[in-house]
Amino acid sequence: MAELSSKYTKILSDIEAHISNSEEREYVSKKIAELSSIYLELLDRSTKINCIKINKIEQDQEKLVEKVTKIQETVNLIQNDIYEYDGYDFEIVCPYCNHEFVMEVNDEKKNEIKCPECHNMIELEWEDNENVFRKEQEDQNSDEDDDF
Ligand SMILES: [Zn+2]
Secondary structure (H helix, E strand, O other), X not given: OHHHHHHHHHHHHHHHHHOOOHHHHHHHHHXXXXXXXXXXXXXXXXXXXXXXXXXXXXXXXXXXXXXHHHHHHHHHHHHHHHOOOOOEEEEEEOOOOOXXXXXXXOOOOOOEEEOOOOOOEEEEEEEOOEEEEEOOOHHHHHHHHHHO
Protein backbone atom coordinates (compact mmCIF):
# COMPACT_ATOMS: atom_id res chain seq x y z
CA MET A 1 0.00 0.00 0.00
CA ALA A 2 2.90 2.36 0.83
CA GLU A 3 4.38 1.68 -2.60
CA LEU A 4 1.07 2.50 -4.26
CA SER A 5 0.66 5.81 -2.45
CA SER A 6 4.23 6.86 -3.29
CA LYS A 7 3.51 6.12 -6.97
CA TYR A 8 0.37 8.21 -6.66
CA THR A 9 2.30 11.11 -5.14
CA LYS A 10 4.90 10.86 -7.90
CA ILE A 11 2.23 11.09 -10.61
CA LEU A 12 0.78 14.18 -8.92
CA SER A 13 4.19 15.86 -8.65
CA ASP A 14 4.91 14.98 -12.31
CA ILE A 15 1.68 16.70 -13.31
CA GLU A 16 2.64 19.73 -11.19
CA ALA A 17 6.05 19.84 -12.87
CA HIS A 18 4.65 19.63 -16.41
CA ILE A 19 1.64 21.91 -16.24
CA SER A 20 2.71 25.51 -15.70
CA ASN A 21 -0.79 26.98 -15.73
CA SER A 22 -1.94 26.73 -12.11
CA GLU A 23 -5.64 26.60 -13.00
CA GLU A 24 -5.13 23.68 -15.41
CA ARG A 25 -2.79 21.98 -12.94
CA GLU A 26 -5.37 22.15 -10.16
CA TYR A 27 -8.09 20.90 -12.49
CA VAL A 28 -6.05 17.87 -13.64
CA SER A 29 -5.03 17.01 -10.06
CA LYS A 30 -8.65 17.21 -8.97
CA LYS A 31 -9.75 14.89 -11.81
CA ILE A 32 -6.97 12.42 -10.98
CA ALA A 33 -8.17 12.39 -7.36
CA GLU A 34 -11.79 11.77 -8.50
CA LEU A 35 -10.67 8.97 -10.78
CA SER A 36 -8.68 7.40 -7.97
CA SER A 37 -11.60 7.46 -5.58
CA ILE A 38 -13.82 5.82 -8.22
CA TYR A 39 -11.22 3.06 -8.61
CA LEU A 40 -10.91 2.65 -4.87
CA GLU A 41 -14.69 2.36 -4.59
CA LEU A 42 -14.78 -0.26 -7.36
CA LEU A 43 -11.99 -2.16 -5.67
CA ASP A 44 -13.79 -1.96 -2.36
CA ARG A 45 -17.04 -3.16 -3.91
CA SER A 46 -15.44 -6.11 -5.69
CA THR A 47 -13.64 -7.06 -2.49
CA LYS A 48 -16.98 -7.07 -0.68
CA ILE A 49 -18.59 -9.13 -3.46
CA ASN A 50 -15.73 -11.61 -3.30
CA CYS A 51 -16.10 -11.75 0.44
CA ILE A 52 -19.82 -12.54 0.09
CA LYS A 53 -19.05 -15.20 -2.51
CA ILE A 54 -16.42 -16.81 -0.30
CA ASN A 55 -18.79 -16.79 2.67
CA LYS A 56 -21.44 -18.47 0.56
CA ILE A 57 -18.99 -21.10 -0.64
CA GLU A 58 -17.97 -21.72 2.96
CA GLN A 59 -21.60 -22.11 3.99
CA ASP A 60 -22.27 -24.48 1.10
CA GLN A 61 -19.19 -26.44 2.06
CA GLU A 62 -20.45 -26.72 5.64
CA LYS A 63 -23.83 -27.96 4.42
CA LEU A 64 -22.10 -30.47 2.19
CA VAL A 65 -19.99 -31.74 5.07
CA GLU A 66 -23.17 -32.05 7.15
CA LYS A 67 -24.86 -34.04 4.40
CA VAL A 68 -21.86 -36.32 3.91
CA THR A 69 -21.71 -36.90 7.67
CA LYS A 70 -25.40 -37.83 7.71
CA ILE A 71 -24.92 -40.17 4.76
CA GLN A 72 -21.92 -41.72 6.51
CA GLU A 73 -24.00 -42.27 9.65
CA THR A 74 -26.75 -43.90 7.63
CA VAL A 75 -24.24 -46.10 5.83
CA ASN A 76 -22.77 -47.12 9.19
CA LEU A 77 -26.23 -48.04 10.46
CA ILE A 78 -26.93 -50.08 7.32
CA GLN A 79 -23.53 -51.73 7.64
CA ASN A 80 -24.26 -52.61 11.24
CA ASP A 81 -27.57 -54.09 10.13
CA ILE A 82 -25.97 -56.18 7.42
CA TYR A 83 -22.71 -57.22 9.04
CA GLU A 84 -23.77 -57.33 12.65
CA TYR A 85 -20.93 -59.13 14.30
CA ASP A 86 -22.86 -60.71 17.17
CA GLY A 87 -24.54 -63.06 14.75
CA TYR A 88 -27.45 -62.76 12.40
CA ASP A 89 -30.00 -64.91 10.70
CA PHE A 90 -29.40 -66.12 7.20
CA GLU A 91 -32.15 -67.45 5.01
CA ILE A 92 -31.28 -70.63 3.14
CA VAL A 93 -33.17 -72.46 0.45
CA CYS A 94 -32.22 -76.11 0.37
CA PRO A 95 -30.99 -77.01 -3.13
CA TYR A 96 -32.24 -80.60 -2.67
CA CYS A 97 -35.81 -80.12 -1.51
CA ASN A 98 -36.32 -76.34 -1.78
CA HIS A 99 -37.14 -76.14 1.89
CA GLU A 100 -36.60 -72.64 3.25
CA PHE A 101 -35.05 -72.28 6.65
CA VAL A 102 -33.10 -69.76 8.67
CA MET A 103 -29.63 -70.41 9.94
CA GLU A 104 -27.99 -68.39 12.66
CA VAL A 105 -24.55 -67.14 11.77
CA ASN A 106 -22.27 -66.39 14.70
CA ASP A 107 -18.64 -65.32 14.55
CA GLU A 108 -17.66 -68.59 12.93
CA LYS A 109 -19.04 -69.34 9.51
CA LYS A 110 -19.88 -72.97 8.94
CA ASN A 111 -18.86 -74.76 5.77
CA GLU A 112 -21.96 -76.91 5.65
CA ILE A 113 -25.35 -77.24 7.24
CA LYS A 114 -27.87 -80.04 7.45
CA CYS A 115 -31.26 -79.37 5.92
CA PRO A 116 -33.86 -79.84 8.69
CA GLU A 117 -36.33 -81.19 6.13
CA CYS A 118 -34.47 -83.70 3.94
CA HIS A 119 -31.36 -84.02 6.16
CA ASN A 120 -28.96 -83.59 3.25
CA MET A 121 -25.76 -81.68 3.92
CA ILE A 122 -25.70 -78.34 2.13
CA GLU A 123 -22.27 -76.99 1.32
CA LEU A 124 -21.81 -73.30 2.06
CA GLU A 125 -19.33 -71.00 0.39
CA TRP A 126 -18.75 -67.63 2.01
CA GLU A 127 -17.61 -64.86 -0.24
CA ASP A 128 -17.52 -61.20 0.78
CA ASN A 129 -20.12 -61.74 3.47
CA GLU A 130 -22.52 -63.37 1.08
CA ASN A 131 -22.93 -67.02 0.82
CA VAL A 132 -23.54 -69.37 -2.05
CA PHE A 133 -24.91 -72.77 -1.35
CA ARG A 134 -24.84 -75.57 -3.82
CA LYS A 135 -25.28 -79.27 -4.14
CA GLU A 136 -22.29 -81.50 -3.73
CA GLN A 137 -21.42 -82.17 -7.31
CA GLU A 138 -20.03 -85.67 -7.40
CA ASP A 139 -22.67 -87.20 -9.76
CA GLN A 140 -22.85 -84.28 -12.27
CA ASN A 141 -19.10 -83.94 -12.70
CA SER A 142 -18.41 -87.50 -13.83
CA ASP A 143 -21.04 -87.31 -16.63
CA GLU A 144 -19.73 -84.04 -18.03
CA ASP A 145 -16.12 -85.21 -18.05
CA ASP A 146 -16.97 -88.13 -20.31
CA ASP A 147 -18.24 -85.86 -23.10
CA PHE A 148 -14.80 -84.38 -23.77
ZN1 LIG B 1 -33.63 -80.21 2.04
